[in-house]
Amino acid sequence: MNFKNKECLLNFIGFLFLVAQCLSMVEGEVHYYEFVLAEKNFTKLCNTTSKLVVNGSIPGPVIQVHKGDTVFVNVHNQGYYGVTIHWHGVKQPRNPWSDGPEYITQCPIEPGSNFTYEVIFSTEEGTLWWHAHSDWTRAYVHGAIVILPTIGTTYPFPKPDDEDIIILGSLYKANLKDEYDFDLIHGDNDLPHSIAYTINGEPGDLGACSKETTYRRVVDHGKTYLLRLVNAVVSANMFFAIAEHNLTIVGMDANYIKPVTTSYIMIGPGQTMDILLTANQTLGHYYIAARQLWSQQEELDGFDQFNVTAIIEYRGNYTIPLSPSFPSTLPSYKDLTAARKFSASLFKSLASKDHPVNVPLNITTKMFITVSMAKIKCENTTCTALEQGIMLAASANNISWNNPVPTDVLLAYYRNISGVYTTDFPDQPPYYYNFTSYELPDTMAIADLGSKVKVLNYNEAVEIVFQGTNIFTGSEYHPMHLHGHNFYVVGSGYGNYNNETDPKSFNLVDPVVVNTFIVPKNGWLAIRFVANNPGVWFWHCHIDRHMTWGMAAVFIVKNGGTTETSIRKPPPHLPPCKFPLESRVQNNDGSDGKENQPIFI
Numbered sequence: 209m210n211f212k213n214k215e216c217l218l219n220f221i222g223f224l225f226l227v228a229q230c231l232s233m234v235e236g237e238v239h240y241y242e243f244v245l246a247e248k249n250f251t252k253l254c255n256t257t258s259k260l261v262v263n264g265s266i267p268g269p270v271i272q273v274h275k276g277d278t279v280f281v282n283v284h285n286q287g288y289y290g291v292t293i294h295w296h297g298v299k300q301p302r303n304p305w306s307d308g309p310e311y312i313t314q315c316p317i318e319p320g321s322n323f324t325y326e327v328i329f330s331t332e333e334g335t336l337w338w339h340a341h342s343d344w345t346r347a348y349v350h351g352a353i354v355i356l357p358t359i360g361t362t363y364p365f366p367k368p369d370d371e372d373i374i375i376l377g378s379l380y381k382a383n384l385k386d387e388y389d390f391d392l393i394h395g396d397n398d399l400p401h402s403i404a405y406t407i408n409g410e411p412g413d414l415g416a417c418s419k420e421t422t423y424r425r426v427v428d429h430g431k432t433y434l435l436r437l438v439n440a441v442v443s444a445n446m447f448f449a450i451a452e453h454n455l456t457i458v459g460m461d462a463n464y465i466k467p468v469t470t471s472y473i474m475i476g477p478g479q480t481m482d483i484l485l486t487a488n489q490t491l492g493h494y495y496i497a498a499r500q501l502w503s504q505q506e507e508l509d510g511f512d513q514f515n516v517t518a519i520i521e522y523r524g525n526y527t528i529p530l531s532p533s534f535p536s537t538l539p540s541y542k543d544l545t546a547a548r549k550f551s552a553s554l555f556k557s558l559a560s561k562d563h564p565v566n567v568p569l570n571i572t573t574k575m576f577i578t579v580s581m582a583k584i585k586c587e588n589t590t591c592t593a594l595e596q597g598i599m600l601a602a603s604a605n606n607i608s609w610n611n612p613v614p615t616d617v618l619l620a621y622y623r624n625i626s627g628v629y630t631t632d633f634p635d636q637p638p639y640y641y642n643f644t645s646y647e648l649p650d651t652m653a654i655a656d657l658g659s660k661v662k663v664l665n666y667n668e669a670v671e672i673v674f675q676g677t678n679i680f681t682g683s684e685y686h687p688m689h690l691h692g693h694n695f696y697v698v699g700s701g702y703g704n705y706n707n708e709t710d711p712k713s714f715n716l717v718d719p720v721v722v723n724t725f726i727v728p729k730n731g732w733l734a735i736r737f738v739a740n741n742p743g744v745w746f747w748h749c750h751i752d753r754h755m756t757w758g759m760a761a762v763f764i765v766k767n768g769g770t771t772e773t774s775i776r777k778p779p780p781h782l783p784p785c786k787f788p789l790e791s792r793v794q795n796n797d798g799s800d801g802k803e804n805q806p807i808f809i
């Protein structure tokens with residue numbers, strides 16, 4: 209073989225190698241997990257109660273993959289009620305069958321049965337999480353998803369020396385499922401309240417009987433750690449800080465961002481953040497701490513005021529302090545100024561060659577959606593009464609989402625079953641008013657209960673402005689979550705959205721790409737995305753109190769006309785739907801004569 213032929217052959221081998229690498233990037237690896245859901249006794253805060261968990265632990269197992277991999281998770285339900293699992297932030301191209309929200313894309317996996325989810329990763333890289341998506345079971349049924357860069361690539365920041373997962377969670381007093389079911393039927397419109405927060409399942413030093421089990425992380429001086437922070441709390445936005453250490457946020461919702469260095473973090477339920485922590489302080493013990501942001505009525509104090517802690521311990525020879533230092537930078541519960549700092553403008557995408565930004569510029573569908581507390585008239589049905597014939601609710605464009613009967617939306621759509629949902633979710637609220645006023649008439653609060661979906665054509669370029677309202681003086685920070693897509697956060701502000709002046713300040717250059725973002729209290733949030741994932745996709749406030757009350761709706765993204773742009777075939781053995789489903793408007797015992805109590809919304 210002469211030199212030229214040799215060179216040709218080498219080029220050809222190189223080409224084959226490149227093709228193989230490209231194919232492996234598309235295909236990714238395949239992983240298999242077994243999740244066993246079962247009740248187990250846990251002793252927390254001096255009390256022993258049974259909780260439904262996955263594989264015996266809170267949080268449950270970590271799913272670790274590389275970008276573009278596929279995971280099969282076989283979920284065996286050995287509990288005593290039906291459950292579904294959602295892979296939060298995984299876009300699942302063409303595969304809504306494995307997305308998980310109950311009565312939206314599937315019916316619950318009944319006790320004694322199992323269902324295998326196929327979780328398809330595509331562009332996600334960083335940290336996401338999985339959780340139950342049926343009633344509030346997710347309180348203890350959740351875990352982290354770690355998505356490492358594709359083999360042969362690396363982070364867009366210096367490689368950390370080590371990493372750790374920090375999951376914020378909630379604790380409830382008794383059996384949460386029983387409490388939730390009871391409250392839905394008898395609860396005078398209230399829903400369960402947590403009694404404490406947790407870090408990796410533990411309340412920490414400040415909780416009764418909890419000191420022994422506080423989560424501890426040993427660090428070496430001078431090293432940098434990647435903390436994968438997940439807010440799995442059921443119903444609260446959280447402040448988070450580490451004593452005497454700055455935090456550098458480098459990723460949100462499995463997308464990299466331009467680094468933001470801060471002394472505290474605000475994180476909504478559903479959100480995830482990748483944070484760099486450099487152990488550069490005096491050798492010692494330092495508290496990691498978190499507490500709730502209370503953004504509702506200032507005068508109410510009955511919320512969960514628990515301060516959850518974990519500890520960072522430096523390795524080395526030094527006198528161990530009696531107590532670790534507590535972060536002085538952790539904002540207090542009602543510090544709305546501290547919350548304001550965490551607006552959309554703080555975060556920017558990398559917008560680089562390797563991590564490009566493609567914000568849709570020619571919008572084909574514009575929606576203006578009020579997210580609001582609400583009330584529903586239910587004279588002709590039975591419901592838990594706020595006053596005679598009125599039920600407390602939450603709404604989007606004055607529609608309060610109600611799970612459909614007798615089957616889930618996806619199956620009804622796929623099989624053309626009529627009467628399950630309607631396609632009239634409105635593009636705007638029924639009336640315009642001063643949404644953020646302090647005196648709003650109750651008539652603005654009236655919502656319709658419905659299973660109304662919005663149908664989008666394939667590749668529709670969508671802009672949504674979510675407008676928070678102050679109905680029932682109940683405005684607060686709403687973390688809105690979209691299934692099946694990521695979206696660009698192009699703008700955000702306080703007060704009423706102005707459709708002439710506010711778009712001028714939109715960031716169309718390097719906005720963050722996320723699956724969840726917070727609509728500020730008495731403010732608005734503008735997002736954009738391309739509806740390029742055919743399927744049925746839930747969107748909702750990730751504060752579960754609000755989701756349960758109906759601050760939710762569904763997008764149906766139609767097929768694009770080719771196999772590659774159409775929903776995949778359903779997997780075998782979808783969990784069957786049983787009738788009747790749980791609903792907020794049945795089994796009412798009527799007014800029990802109790803005085804109306806302050807309600808936390």
Ligand SMILES: [Cu+2]
Nearest residue numbers: 686749751754
């Ligand atoms: Cu909300």
